Every structure is written in C-alpha cells, then in structure tokens.
Amino acid sequence: MLTERQLLILQVIIDDFIRSAQPVGSRALAKKRGINFSPATIRNEMADLEEHGLIEKTHTSSGRVPSEKGYRFYVDHLLSPEKIEQHELNMINELFEESIVELEQVVQNSAKVLSELTEYTAIVLGPTVEDNRLSKFQIIPINDESAVAIIVTNTGHIEHKLFTLPKSIHPSEVEKTVNILNERLRGVPLSELHSKLMGEIILLFKEHVNNYESFFQSLASVLNISSNDKLYYGGKINILKQPEFQDVEKIKDVMKLMEEENNFYHLLRKTPIGIHVKIGTENKVPEMEDLSLISATYNIGEEQVGKIAILGPKRMNYSKAISVLNLLSKNLTFTLSNLYD
Amino acid sequence: MLTERQLLILQVIIDDFIRSAQPVGSRALAKKRGINFSPATIRNEMADLEEHGLIEKTHTSSGRVPSEKGYRFYVDHLLSPEKIEQHELNMINELFEESIVELEQVVQNSAKVLSELTEYTAIVLGPTVEDNRLSKFQIIPINDESAVAIIVTNTGHIEHKLFTLPKSIHPSEVEKTVNILNERLRGVPLSELHSKLMGEIILLFKEHVNNYESFFQSLASVLNISSNDKLYYGGKINILKQPEFQDVEKIKDVMKLMEEENNFYHLLRKTPIGIHVKIGTENKVPEMEDLSLISATYNIGEEQVGKIAILGPKRMNYSKAISVLNLLSKNLTFTLSNLYD
DNA sequence: TTTAGCACTCATTAATCAGGAGTGCTAACA
DNA sequence: TGTTAGCACTCCTGATTAATGAGTGCTAAA
Numbered sequence: 098m099l100t101e102r103q104l105l106i107l108q109v110i111i112d113d114f115i116r117s118a119q120p121v122g123s124r125a126l127a128k129k130r131g132i133n134f135s136p137a138t139i140r141n142e143m144a145d146l147e148e149h150g151l152i153e154k155t156h157t158s159s160g161r162v163p164s165e166k167g168y169r170f171y172v173d174h175l176l177s178p179e180k181i182e183q184h185e186l187n188m189i190n191e192l193f194e195e196s197i198v199e200l201e202q203v204v205q206n207s208a209k210v211l212s213e214l215t216e217y218t219a220i221v222l223g224p225t226v227e228d229n230r231l232s233k234f235q236i237i238p239i240n241d242e243s244a245v246a247i248i249v250t251n252t253g254h255i256e257h258k259l260f261t262l263p264k265s266i267h268p269s270e271v272e273k274t275v276n277i278l279n280e281r282l283r284g285v286p287l288s289e290l291h292s293k294l295m296g297e298i299i300l301l302f303k304e305h306v307n308n309y310e311s312f313f314q315s316l317a318s319v320l321n322i323s324s325n326d327k328l329y330y331g332g333k334i335n336i337l338k339q340p341e342f343q344d345v346e347k348i349k350d351v352m353k354l355m356e357e358e359n360n361f362y363h364l365l366r367k368t369p370i371g372i373h374v375k376i377g378t379e380n381k382v383p384e385m386e387d388l389s390l391i392s393a394t395y396n397i398g399e400e401q402v403g404k405i406a407i408l409g410p411k412r413m414n415y416s417k418a419i420s421v422l423n424l425l426s427k428n429l430t431f432t433l434s435n436l437y438d
Numbered sequence: 439m440l441t442e443r444q445l446l447i448l449q450v451i452i453d454d455f456i457r458s459a460q461p462v463g464s465r466a467l468a469k470k471r472g473i474n475f476s477p478a479t480i481r482n483e484m485a486d487l488e489e490h491g492l493i494e495k496t497h498t499s500s501g502r503v504p505s506e507k508g509y510r511f512y513v514d515h516l517l518s519p520e521k522i523e524q525h526e527l528n529m530i531n532e533l534f535e536e537s538i539v540e541l542e543q544v545v546q547n548s549a550k551v552l553s554e555l556t557e558y559t560a561i562v563l564g565p566t567v568e569d570n571r572l573s574k575f576q577i578i579p580i581n582d583e584s585a586v587a588i589i590v591t592n593t594g595h596i597e598h599k600l601f602t603l604p605k606s607i608h609p610s611e612v613e614k615t616v617n618i619l620n621e622r623l624r625g626v627p628l629s630e631l632h633s634k635l636m637g638e639i640i641l642l643f644k645e646h647v648n649n650y651e652s653f654f655q656s657l658a659s660v661l662n663i664s665s666n667d668k669l670y671y672g673g674k675i676n677i678l679k680q681p682e683f684q685d686v687e688k689i690k691d692v693m694k695l696m697e698e699e700n701n702f703y704h705l706l707r708k709t710p711i712g713i714h715v716k717i718g719t720e721n722k723v724p725e726m727e728d729l730s731l732i733s734a735t736y737n738i739g740e741e742q743v744g745k746i747a748i749l750g751p752k753r754m755n756y757s758k759a760i761s762v763l764n765l766l767s768k769n770l771t772f773t774l775s776n777l778y779d
Numbered sequence: 780t781t782t783a784g785c786a787c788t789c790a791t792t793a794a795t796c797a798g799g800a801g802t803g804c805t806a807a808c809a
Numbered sequence: 810t811g812t813t814a815g816c817a818c819t820c821c822t823g824a825t826t827a828a829t830g831a832g833t834g835c836t837a838a839a
Contacts, residue, residue, distance in 0.1 A: 122832050137782050140833065158788045158832045199600070237576045239590050247588060247598065249580050257588065257596050259540065334693045343686050345678075352675045352693070463801050478813050481802065499801050499819045 099149070105131070106142050107151055108175045111163045115412050118340045120160030165377045165411070168389070172374050172415050179416040181424060185214055189425055193432045200224060200253055200433065205329045207405060207425060212332025214421050217409035218355070219331035220390075222365045224402040226326050227288035229254055234278045236271055238262060244271075246319045250287065252397050252437045256322070260315045265308045274316070277301055290320040326403070328358050328365075339410045341387060350384045365404045368392040372423055377411045387411050391418050393426035397433045405429070440490070446472070447483050448492055449516045452504045456753050459681045461501030506718045506752070509730075513715050513756050520757040522765060526555055530766055534773045541565060541594055541774065546670045548746060548766060553673025555762050558750035559696070560672035561731075563706045565743040567667055568629035570595055575619045577612055579603055585612075587660045591628065593738050593778045597663070601656045606649045615657070618642055631661040667744070669699050669706075680751045682728060691725045706745045709733040713764055718752045728752050732759050734767035738774045746770070 099107070109129055110121045123136040123143060132139070143161055146152045151167035154160075163171065188210055192203065204223050211219035229250035238244045244262040249255050262271075277298065285293055294317060302309045333355055342348055354360055364380065375390045391413075392406035405426055407418045440448070450470055451462045464477040464484060473480070484502055487493045492508035495501075504512065529551050533544065545564050552560035570591035579585045585603040590596050603612075618639065626634055635658060643650040674696055683689055695701055705721065716731045732754075733747035746767055748759045 120832090124832075135782050136832095137784095137834095138780085141781090144834080154833085156789055158834095159790080160832065233578070233580050235578045237574070237578075237588055237590075239574050245588060245590065245596055247578055247586060249578075249586065253600065255586055255598050255600065257598050259594070259596065334690065334697050337686075337690050337693065345684050345686065345689065348686065348689055349675065349678050352678065356675050461801090465801075476813050477801090478803095478815095479811085482812090485803080495802085497820055499803095500821080501801065 099146075102134075103142050103146055104175065106139060107146055107167065108171070110143075110146075110152060110161055111167060111171045111175070114163055115414055118412060120155055120162050122160035125160070163412075165379075168376045168411060168415075169379075172376070176416050176419070179414075179420045181420055185421070186424075188214060189421075189428060193428060200437070201327070203429070203432070204403065207429060208329045208331030210331070211405060211407065211421065211425060212330075212335055215407055215409070215414070215418050216332075216335055216338065217407050217413060217418065218333055218336045220361050220365065220406045220408055221329045221331070222362070222404040222406075223327040223329065224252060224254060224397075226250070226254055226256070227286065227322060228400060228402070229287050230284050231282050231287060231290065232284075234275060234282065236262075236275055238268070238271070246316075248287070248320075248322075251284075252400075252402065252433075258319045260319050262315065263308070263311045266312050267307075270306050270308075270312075273305060274302075274312070277305065278316075287322040290322060291317065294320050328362050330355060336408065336410070339412075341410045341412065347387070351388065354382075354384050361406075361408075364390065365392060365406055368394070368404055368406075370394050370401065372419055372426075374415065374419070389413055389415075391415070391422055393422045395426045395429040395433065397430070397437050402433070440487075443475075444483050444487055445516065447480060448487055448508065449512070451484075451487075451493060451502055452508060452512045452516070455504055456755055459753060461496055461503050463501035466501070504753075506720075509717045509752060509756075510720075513717065517757050517760070520755075520761045522761055526762070527765075529555060530762075530769060534769060541778070542668070544770070544774070545744065548770060549670045549672030551672070552746060552748065552762065552766060553671075553676055556748055556750070556755070556759050557673075557676055557679065558748050558754060558759065559674055559677045561702050561706065561747045561749055562670045562672070563703070563745040563747075564668040564670065565593060565595060565738075567591070567595055567597070568627065568663065569741060569743070570628050571625050572623050572628060572631065573625075575616060575623065577603075577616050579609070579612070587657075589628070589661075589663075592625075593741075593743065593774075599660045601660050603656065604649070604652045607653050608648075611647050611649075611653075614646060615643075615653070618646065619657075628663040631663060632658065635661050669703050671696060677749065677751070680753075682751045682753065688728070692729065695723075695725050702747075702749075705731065706733060706747055709735075709745055709747075711735050711742065713760055713767075715756065715760070730754055730756075732756070732763055734763045736767045736770040736774065738771070738778050743774070 106126065109126060109132065113121050123139040126132060126139050127134070127136045143152065147161070150164055151170055152161040153164045155162055192206055192210055201223055204221055208219040208221040229252050231248065232251045233249040235247040236244050237247065241264060242261055243259060246258045246260060247255065281298055282290060282293060299313065302313055306312070336342060336351055337348060342351065360382065364382070372391065372393045377389060378386050380388070380390055387410060388408060389411050390406055390408050392404050394401055395403055395405060405422060407422055409418065447467065450467060450473065454462045464480040467473060467480050468475070468477045484493065488502070491505055492511055493502040494505045496503055533547055533551055542564055545562055549560040549562040570593050572589060573592045574590040576588045577585050578588065582605060583602055584600060587599045587601060588596065622639055623631060623634060640654065643654055647653070677683060677692055678689060683692065701723065705723070713732065713734045718730060719727050721729070721731055728751060729749060730752050731747055731749050733745050735742055736744055736746060746763060748763060750759065
C-alpha cells in the first residue's frame with residue numbers, strides 16, 4: 098500500500114511534529130539526515146500520504162500535520178521503543194525501595210513519578226476494592242449507640258465504617274455475629290458480601306442471634322461496599338505546558354474534564370488489559386478530541402487491580418510514554434504481588 | 439478625612455467595578471441613581487480619591503479602578519451585608535438535612551456548595567485531627583504478623599493504621615495493652631499521645647506486659663499521629679470564569695498554586711478566628727497579588743476545628759462572599775457541635 | 780523517475796488610521 | 810466658593826492595509 102519511502106517520510110513528519118509542534122514542510126524535511134531526495138519529490142509523496150488521509154494541511158499552503166489516522170498508523174506500525182535513561186530508571190526504582198506501608202500510597206506516588214518522567218498528566222486508578230476478598234471482619238463498639246466495623250481484605254486494604262448499634266444487642270451477640278461473618282464470608286469478594294449476607298447468612302442470624310433485625314439492617318448497610326476506588330492525578334498542570342494549550346477555552350475544557358472525576362474513572366474502567374492507546378476522538382469524549390490517553394493495567398498476583406495512564410496532547414511522545422508506562426506497570430505488579438499475594 | 443460625597447463615589451466606583459470588571463468613568467458614574475452631580479464634579483472628587491491612593495487609572499485617560507488600599511477601605515468601612523436569597527439558604531440547609539455519617543463528608547460537601555453559591559473557588563480545611571481527643575483505642579490482629587490499630591476521637595473521627603505485631607506477643611497481652619491505653623489515654627489530644635506513651639505509660643508496660651519492647655516500638659509509631667487534616671477544593675475552575683483570568687500565564691499561576699496543596703494549607707492554618715479578609719499582596723504570596731482570600735473558622739463546641747474559605751479575584755463580591763461564609767460557618771459549627779459535643 | 784523553476788496561497792506581523800471614552804484644566808455660573 | 814460646561818489632549822481598540830515568507834502544486838526539463 099505505502100512504499101518504503103512514504104513510510105519513512107510519514108515517520109519523519111510525525112516525529113518532527115511531535116518534537117516541534119510545527120507543521121512540517123517539504124524543504125525542512127529534505128534537510129533531515131536520512132532523507133536524500135529533493136523537496137519536490139517529498140511534495141509528491143506528501144500528496145500521496147494526504148490522499149491516504151495520514152497527514153493534513155492546516156491551510157492551503159501550510160506544511161503537513163499528522164491526522165488522527167496518521168497517529169494511529171504511527172502508533173500501530175512505526176513506533177520504535179524509546180530507551181529509558183538511567184536517572185529515569187532510578188526514579189522508578191526509588192518508588193519501591195522505601196518500606197511500603199499502604200498500597201494507596203505507592204499508587205499515588207506512582208502518579209507523581211509518572212507525570213514527572215513524561216511531562217504529561219498521569220492518572221492512576223487505585224485498586225478496585227470491590228474485587229478484593231474479605232480476609233477479616235471486626236466490630237468495635239464505641240459508645241452506647243454506635244460502633245465501627247473494620248473490613249480487611251486480601252490485598253491489605255482496610256476500610257472502616259461507622260454504624261449505629263442498637264442498645265438491645267448484648268456484647269456476646271456481637272461477638273457471635275463477628276464469628277459467623279468471619280467464618281462464612283472469608284474469601285468472598287467485597288462486591289458479593291451484601292448478597293451473601295441477605296441470602297444464606299440471614300438464616301443463621303434468625304437461628305442464633307436474638308433481636309437480630311435492626312442489627313442486621315445496620316450490618317447490611319455496612320457490608321454494602323460501594324466501589325470507591327480512587328482516582329489520583331499527577332502533574333495536573335503539566336498539560337498546560339504543551340503549546341496546543343495556549344488557548345483559554347481549551348484550558349478550561351481540559352481542566353473541567355479533570356475536575357469531574359467521573360470522566361476518567363469511567364474511561365479507565367473500560368480499558369482492556371495491557372497497554373492501550375486511545376487517540377483523540379477514539380476516546381469518544383468531545384472535549385478529548387485533542388488529547389490522547391495511554392493506559393496500562395497493574396495486578397496483584399492474578400487479580401487485576403488497577404490502571405495507570407498518561408494523558409497528553411494528541412501530539413504526545415507515544416514512544417516515551419508507552420515505554421515508561423510499560424516499565425512502571427510491570428514494576429508495580431511485581432512489587433505488589435510480592436507484598437500481598 | 440473623606441467627605442460623605444467622596445465616600446459615596448468610592449463606594450459606587452468599587453461596586454460598579456466589581457460588577458462589570460471595567461474601569462469606571464465620570465460620565466457613566468454620573469448617570470447612576472443616587473448620584474446628582476455632574477461628571478466634572480465627579481472628576482474633581484476622583485482626583486482627590488486618587489491622591490489618597492484609593493483608586494487608580496490604568497492609563498492616562500482611562501476610567502478609575504480600585505487600588506488595593508481602596509478595596510481594603512471598602513471592606514473595612516463601606517460594606518453593606520448582602521441579603522441571601524431563599525434558594526441559596528435552601529442549598530445550605532440541605533447540607534445538614536441528610537443524615538450525617540462522616541464529618542469529612544459534610545466538610546467536603548460544604549466546599550462544593552460554597553463554590554456554587556459564590557461562583558468562586560472554595561477551600562476547606564478539614565478538622566484538625568491533632569487537637570481531637572482520644573475516645574477509644576482498639577487493636578485487631580489480622581494475621582500472624584500484622585494488626586490494625588483503630589483510633590476513635592471525640593469528634594467521631596476514625597483512623598486506622600496497619601502495624602507489625604511481633605509473634606511473641608500473646609493475645610492476652612494485647613488485650614491488657616488495649617485496656618491500659620484506653621484507661622490512660624482517653625481524653626488526651628492525639629498530638630500528645632506519643633509523648634504520654636513514652637512517659638508514664640512505658641513504665642506500666644515494663645511492669646505488666648511481657649516482651650514488651652518491639653511491641654512497644656510498634657505502638658509508638660502507631661500513636662505518632664501526623665497532622666493530616668485535609669484540604670478540600672470546591673469549584674477549582676470557577677476562578678477561570680473571571681474575566682481577569684483570560685490570560686494563559688495567570689491561569690497557569692493560579693492552577694499551580696492550587697495544585698501545590700501546601701500553599702493554602704499553611705495560609706489557612708495561620709488565619710485567625712472569625713471572618714478574615716486578605717486582599718491581593720496582603721496574602722504575602724507573589725502569585726496571589728490578584729487574588730483575595732476570605733476565611734472563616736468553624737468549631738465543634740469550644741474547640742476550633744477547621745477553616746472554610748473563598749478564593750476569588752481581588753475584584754470579588756466581598757459582600758456576598760462574607761455573608762455566605764458567615765452563614766455557612768455558623769451552621770457548620772452549630773450542626774457539628776450538636777452532633778459530636 | 781526525479782528535480783528545478785515558477786506562480787500562487789495564506790498566515791503572520793507591523794504600520795497606519797479613525798472612533799470613542801475618558802481626563803485635566805479653564806472659565807463661567809449660581 | 811462650590812459646581813459645571815466646554816475643550817484640547819491622551820490613549821485604547823478595532824479595522825484596514827501592506828510586506829514578508831514559508832509552503833504548495835504544477836509544468837517541463839534532466
């Protein structure tokens with residue numbers, strides 16, 4: 098379909114545009130090393146590439162700019178992996194060197210490092226708590242009328258919830274309840290706790306716990322875990338450094354996009370396993386037509402727990418971003434698996 | 439110092455500028471109702487006001503704009519309280535109508551409402567956990583080597599911390615420890631837990647708990663509560679609606695300011711009790727020379743727990759902002775005091 | 780097939796100009 | 810003596826024009 102020379106020219110155009118953010122003309126291109134033909138020849142090839150819809154002009158007599166289709170082709174076929182510098186490697190390794198206390202902390206720091214390495218905005222979706230399995234449940238009475246429920250999961254995630262504890266419940270009943278729940282619910286994904294409780298466990302309650310009704314109500318609400326996996330940003334304002342965001346309206350759009358957390362939450366949830374690149378309108382979000390989102394997944398053992406992603410202009414350094422994302426997601430998976438699996 | 443008429447003119451200039459963001463000229467001023475003298479007269483008075491440093495020209499033949507000193511004078515002497523509309527009252531009341539589960543949630547929602555009511559950016563400093571008093575402490579073993587410590591305070595704040603539990607410790611020892619700590623530390627501010635532990639309580643440990651040393655180490659780190667009171671923003675991008683932020687560099691500055699959470703954290707911590715207005719350079723932060731920050735405190739009972747604030751352009755509607763802030767902080771104090779005190 | 784040459788297009792920038800809002804000053808007025 | 814009308818002057822704003830230059834497509838020659 099495309100000749101070797103056309104591929105070469107396309108690659109150089111996109112590489113150059115990614116670097117300079119300026120439309121690339123035939124003369125400037127001819128001067129690049131590796132290019133041994135005249136501007137006129139290049140103009141002919143460019144016309145062909147434009148017919149294929151891979152590059153565009155911004156006006157009749159301007160240089161060429163990659164089209165969305167061009168970026169897609171570039172990402173799919175022309176990308177050469179970028180070498181990661183030693184000092185960049187160090188930054189990533191430092192993330193995992195300190196003693197790791199909380200999973201969330203590591204994840205949050207990853208976003209920061211990711212944004213610093215790429216100069217784009219990093220978005221990290223924290224562990225999907227719903228898929229975690231219950232490993233320990235406990236109730237701590239605080240005063241006459243309230244208590245805290247503690248839920249510990251297999252990935253070390255801890256959650257606490259305040260609830261009202263009916264006065265009529267005797268401490269021994271509470272203990273019995275805790276025992277029942279631990280016995281029956283260990284290993285159950287948090288998302289299924291509520292239905293399990295309403296199914297088999299309510300029968301046990303009827304049998305063993307006096308005055309169970311209002312108490313059971315409270316428990317039901319406590320075990321109704323809503324998906325509250327969090328979204329962390331790193332370098333939110335990095336994106337403003339990009340020359341394409343010198344326009345006030347565009348800045349407002351992208352800031353608004355990030356402000357409303359749901360946007361990226363849903364976008365990232367949908368994302369498949371492994372590295373995934375969505376360019377411009379492929380994101381199906383009007384405000385993202387000038388943005389690309391590259392995402393990767395990280396796991397704990399076999400369980401897929403979260404996503405890390407880079408948000409940049411369509412004209413982003415895909416090669417660099419993918420390399421860094423790939424490395425970091427693998428490191429995250431490795432470290433977290435060792436820790437919690 | 440200033441005549442009645444000059445005060446009137448100053449007030450009208452500032453009111454008008456706050457509304458329109460345009461320099462106010464003598465002719466436009468003369469047409470306002472309540473003004474019954476000619477443009478020429480107004481020009482004379484304006485010249486006086488300018489000599490006092492209360493208003494400024496943007497260029498030789500422009501209308502007048504309030505100076506920072508002018509705003510200060512306006513806030514101190516000319517402010518008339520703004521009536522709060524019924525639907526605005528409703529928005530505030532709705533905050534407190536739903537059953538309140540977590541203090542943090544209320545506080546966070548306050549930021550949202552505050553930003554919606556004012557169209558500026560709201561900043562809320564959550565409860566200062568350090569000043570809370572311990573009301574309940576508990577330890578829950580998770581597995582052979584780790585446990586969760588639960589700390590509940592008098593304001594209903596719950597905190598959990600993972601720590602390593604030496605295998606050598608027998609469950610009965612843990613129970614004894616929990617009893618000792620609850621007995622000795624109840625009512626102690628979180629910020630003093632650590633020193634109390636290292637002082638009187640270590641002696642009790644030596645006496646009553648076997649193999650206490652490494653266990654005690656863990657406890658010490660658990661009870662070393664760092665001040666992690668959080669900063670919440672509402673309507674971060676509201677500030678971009680203001681006509682003074684149509685300049686890309688300014689937008690970057692203010693976004694960066696908000697991105698680095700420490701900035702406002704420290705600024706708000708310093709703020710005195712009650713309503714407080716800092717205009718432009720009074721904030722002592724170079725990037726805030728075009729911004730004003732109005733803050734208020736909210737309490738639980740007698741204890742001052744947090745701050746709510748509004749960040750807007752220097753040309754903000756002080757009257758409205760102060761009224762809303764005043765009302766909301768009082769409501770917060772009232773509701774939280776009833777709940778937790 | 781490649782390339783030199785040329786006419787043409789269009790964005791960008793600087794320069795010029797007209798219109799208008801606003802000021803300060805002076806002199807007349809109540 | 811305080812107030813106001815009149816006027817010359819300043820400076821911002823927006824529109825228009827012109828020059829420059831980067832780049833293209835096409836044609837014809839190598």
